[in-house]
Amino acid sequence: MTGMLRNFAIGALALALAACGQGGAQNDDWPDYDGPDTTHFSPLAEINTGNAGQLGLAWHHDIDVGGQSLTAPVAVDGVLYYAAGDSHVFALDAATGKQLWDFDSHTRERAGVTLRGAWGSRGIAYANGKVFTGTLDGRLIAIDAKSGKEVWSAQTTTPGDQRYITGAPWVYGDKVVIGHGGADYAPVRGYVTAYDQASGKQAWRFYTTPGDPAKGFEDEAMKMAAKTWTGEWWKFGGGATVWNAMAYDPKYNRLYIGTGNGSPWNHKIRSPGGGDNLFVCSIVALDADTGKYLWHYQVNPGESWDFNADMDIELVDGFDVNGQKHDVLMNAPKNGFFYVIDRKDGKLLSAKPFVPTTWASSIDLKTGRPVENPEARYPGGKAAIVYPSPFGAHNIEAMSYNPASGLVYIPAMDQGRVYVDPPGKLSDWKYKDGQRISNGQGTPPPDLKPRAPTSFLLAWNPRTQSEAWRIPMIGPRGGGGTATTGGGLLLQGRGSGEFTVLDANSGKLLWQFDAQTAVMAQPITYRAGGKQYIAVVAGSRFATAQGLPGGEWNYRTQQWRVLAFALGGTDKLPPAQKPDLTIPDDPKFRVDPALVRLGAEAYADRCAGCHGANAASGGSAPDLLRSLVPLDVPTFTQLVKEGPLLSRGMPAFGEVDERTLAGIAHYLRSRAREVAAATKPVVPVDDKGQ
Ligand code: HEC
Structure with a gap:
């Protein structure tokens, strides 16, 4: 055998081994946030519409590290990895749930008071024997997938600059790419950074807004972008952070990044002479090797509502638009329009609203620009109700696309917000310090109120740009993230506590499970030990469950867990503790209205x-109306200022003075009495246990 032939034969053997599952056949795994491809779709079909009724709990794993839990696991080669709380990553045997290791980045203890506006991780990524996770204090960490030990750590932000990472890293080839959030709080200039997976060495960085022209621009893209800004925009950072979705496109070897809102939200402050403000609210195509700009599509030119293009970016090849095939990118951003974009050149192919939108009536396909309602820009100090709201028509709860049904599944919301300029001269506006959200908005006039918010699971046909069906959810944000499968299934948790398996064509409910808490993270599916599993993290970050017939969730009594389901699963959850919804009070406590006003602002x-x-926790953190702690001044002071619960996700607010702290206690008391008077505490009729 010649050397060449022998090499060929070995290569072929390696290929054959890879194809039969050695080293992780791709289809068995869910290696990163958006699944085996970019659409939160797995081709696995062992569990399907015919047998989903036989699903049962295969195993469960309690999450006991505090903080928020809204994270998508990944599963590779029979191991399930997930992030929990503020700083942990766990590895579990994906077939049994047995814990293999627990990695702690000690994020809160390290960063303490600088992490004010942040919450837990939404996802991690696996590639080439490493698990990658971002941290709230701006590190990207590579963990050895076998041992759970840190391989390298890169600081991707400048410590103290208010940036934080909650989004998943994206992996391809030998690179790992990470963005960050923070543009709602401080003058943050967005960027994404690519690192070498093996060494952690920086490969490239792409900025999403232009910096100070006096310092020179990094590249031609920044020079072009600077022409779309006015005033001294760089002092405001500009925003456009890439805090959630990206997509790697193997066909074109590109990375698409979705950018966030302008910083501050108010366009008139950020860029007083107008302008589109590139690359705010845009999808930008970058060369995956070099990070060089290729094209962009901006969903909201001159964004002024906290809209973005950060939601899932999903790629479909050979997609039919008016009889022609295109390689497309789909995006359902906060602004309520569903966009189908040609990946070749960034040209808009179609766009239609999937919820009521009042900021624009339509998108002009010739120019690619929205046909805006001028009043929605709250001009000349005139307040305006605008739909959707900053929570968006669609937010971080993942949408998914099933190639067989041809439908996308969007956890959608219909809600509006009042926008108004802040008082005083706009040119005098400044960022507030610390935790405070700093967005260039004033207090809405009391008579202007949007209609009551609703939420629903929307099955949308991206070819016809029309609704196929919808399922209403409980509360303003009741639908969790989605995933869909080759077995014709649509998987979704709900804020009201069910995990559901639906027929992806019709939306018919095939099976459901009582998770005993809100299930807002997106599910995944994978094969381990030759068997298909469906897994989801049961937990929440938002007050999702408000409006539940039985009351609310309670952080202290509900257990957050990883739940894994399989055909014939026989595991059982222990019975749920009943949430205690009584409101304790100290009748001697005299509420001082001046302190309430001070406290309301500090609390917000x-x-x-x-x-x-409004101090309604909905279960995502302890309910302070029902907590005895604020009634006990020394304990409350210590807990808030010194950070004894830091490692469990409760920050330390050393800078809050005693009067403000008293204000918060008075505000909580006044809210507690209002709520107690308005609602007799409702205790659920039946135990939600199994
Ligand atoms: C980043 C999220 C976050 C922020 C911001 C935050 N907390 Fe907390 N807080 C938590 C979490 C999580 C816990 C529960 C930790 C645990 O599991 O023990 C908690 C616990 C508490 C408790 C204990 C309640 C009880 O009865 O167990 C009090 C009191 C409290 N927080 C007050 C405050 C006050 C006052 C502020 C604002 C000054 C604040 N928190 C801001 C996340 C937060």
């Missing part, structure tokens, strides 16, 4: 992000 700035707007 510093606490609402986790403990819920």
